[in-house]
Amino acid sequence: MLKLSRLTDYAAVVMAQIARHPQQAHxxxxxxxxxxxxxxxxxxxxxxxxxxxxLVSQRGAQGGYRLARPASQxxxxxxxxxxEGPVAMTECSQAEGDCELAATCGVADNWQRVSLAMRxxxxxxxxxxxxxxxxxxxxxxxxxxxxxVAAVSA
Amino acid sequence: MLKLSRLTDYAAVVMAQIARHPQQAHxxxxxxxxxxxxxxxxxxxxxxxxxxxxLVSQRGAQGGYRLARPASQxxxxxxxxxxEGPVAMTECSQAEGDCELAATCGVADNWQRVSLAMRxxxxxxxxxxxxxxxxxxxxxxxxxxxxxVAAVSA
DNA sequence: TTATACAGGACTAAAATGGTACCCAATTAA
DNA sequence: TTAATTGGGTACCATTTTAGTCCTGTATAA
Numbered sequence: 001m002l003k004l005s006r007l008t009d010y011a012a013v014v015m016a017q018i019a020r021h022p023q024q025a026h027x028x029x030x031x032x033x034x035x036x037x038x039x040x041x042x043x044x045x046x047x048x049x050x051x052x053x054x055l056v057s058q059r060g061a062q063g064g065y066r067l068a069r070p071a072s073q074x075x076x077x078x079x080x081x082x083x084e085g086p087v088a089m090t091e092c093s094q095a096e097g098d099c100e101l102a103a104t105c106g107v108a109d110n111w112q113r114v115s116l117a118m119r120x121x122x123x124x125x126x127x128x129x130x131x132x133x134x135x136x137x138x139x140x141x142x143x144x145x146x147x148x149v150a151a152v153s154a
Numbered sequence: 155m156l157k158l159s160r161l162t163d164y165a166a167v168v169m170a171q172i173a174r175h176p177q178q179a180h181x182x183x184x185x186x187x188x189x190x191x192x193x194x195x196x197x198x199x200x201x202x203x204x205x206x207x208x209l210v211s212q213r214g215a216q217g218g219y220r221l222a223r224p225a226s227q228x229x230x231x232x233x234x235x236x237x238e239g240p241v242a243m244t245e246c247s248q249a250e251g252d253c254e255l256a257a258t259c260g261v262a263d264n265w266q267r268v269s270l271a272m273r274x275x276x277x278x279x280x281x282x283x284x285x286x287x288x289x290x291x292x293x294x295x296x297x298x299x300x301x302x303v304a305a306v307s308a
Numbered sequence: 309t310t311a312t313a314c315a316g317g318a319c320t321a322a323a324a325t326g327g328t329a330c331c332c333a334a335t336t337a338a
Numbered sequence: 339t340t341a342a343t344t345g346g347g348t349a350c351c352a353t354t355t356t357a358g359t360c361c362t363g364t365a366t367a368a
Binding site: 001002003004006012013016017030035036044072076080084086087088089090104105106107108109110111115117118120121125129130131132133147 | 155156157158160163166167170171174176188189190213222226234236238239240241242243244245258260261263264265268272275276284285286287
């Protein structure tokens with residue numbers, strides 16, 4: 001289905017929740033309550049988001065989580081990458097040629113182009129967009145005509 | 155990683171292989187040899203592609219698999235859907251509201267828009283493109299500015 | 309009629325995913 | 339200084355998904 005994992009979905013929801021009240025720190029328990037998900041799971045998700053530098057945390061009483069940068073500078077691709085790793089459609093489109101089928105494959109290059117277009121799309125959607133309850137108007141025309149595979153395969 | 159499953163990857167490679175020689179019927183064993191993958195696995199993949207009406211099969215001696223329609227009319231989205239089911243980023247973007255968290259979620263609509271844009275992108279890539287060894291120039295500018303969620307949520 | 313080749317389903321093994329629990333570290337406030 | 343609060347890290351387990359294999363049946367062509 002080319003689906004996001006459930007944790008990624010949670011991450012997006014939680015990030016959006018924080019983005020709607022960016023001033024205050026949000027405790028894991030409070031967020032879990034707000035989004036109606038089990039506390040330990042939300043907590044795990046938050047930790048991953050901190051590790052990915054999308055959130056900053058403050059321990060102790062009155063502590064909690066805040067956005068590491070403005071919601072407009074956090075993208076859907078960032079959130080997905082935080083939980084699932086970098087966006088890449090195929091094994092071979094993420095790392096250097098560790099696919100020994102490359103010779104017989106014949107579609108690798110083109111998948112990489114598609115992959116890159118997907119990533120560009122996901123990078124054009126920010127947390128502000130996701131958190132907003134009004135519909136996104138995706139602002140950019142994707143530069144897919146000029147996609148180069150160099151940056152991917154290198 | 156938002157990655158295709160391995161079987162989907164195989165499916166694309168096999169489809170491309172058939173697309174390069176569209177006149178003749180291709181036996182599973184022959185294809186397995188050509189793409190250097192185990193026969194039973196390729197066979198399973200082929201069966202799924204037949205079920206999805208992307209290939210037609212012919213039993214008996216000299217039988218095998220052929221494209222059900224021209225490569226230019228088979229899209230990446232078709233191939234992915236054949237193996238993984240319909241392209242949808244989140245649980246709730248595929249079926250009717252079977253997500254009881256919708257109330258607290260607050261990002262469902264926007265994920266659906268993103269989902270739709272992804273699908274549009276994948277529908278713009280055909281098997282001809284994938285099978286071609288020269289780089290794709292993705293031909294369409296995505297109509298993402300005018301994306302409506304109606305078709306998805308309905 | 310026999311060899312070829314797909315159809316369908318059952319089965320198993322392995323891996324990813326999701327969820328939980330536990331204990332430690334840091335901070336704050338009484 | 340101590341207690342309460344809150345995140346950090348790790349390890350573990352259950353479940354689901356994925357991948358791969360095998361077996362038996364059926365259609366077709368020579």
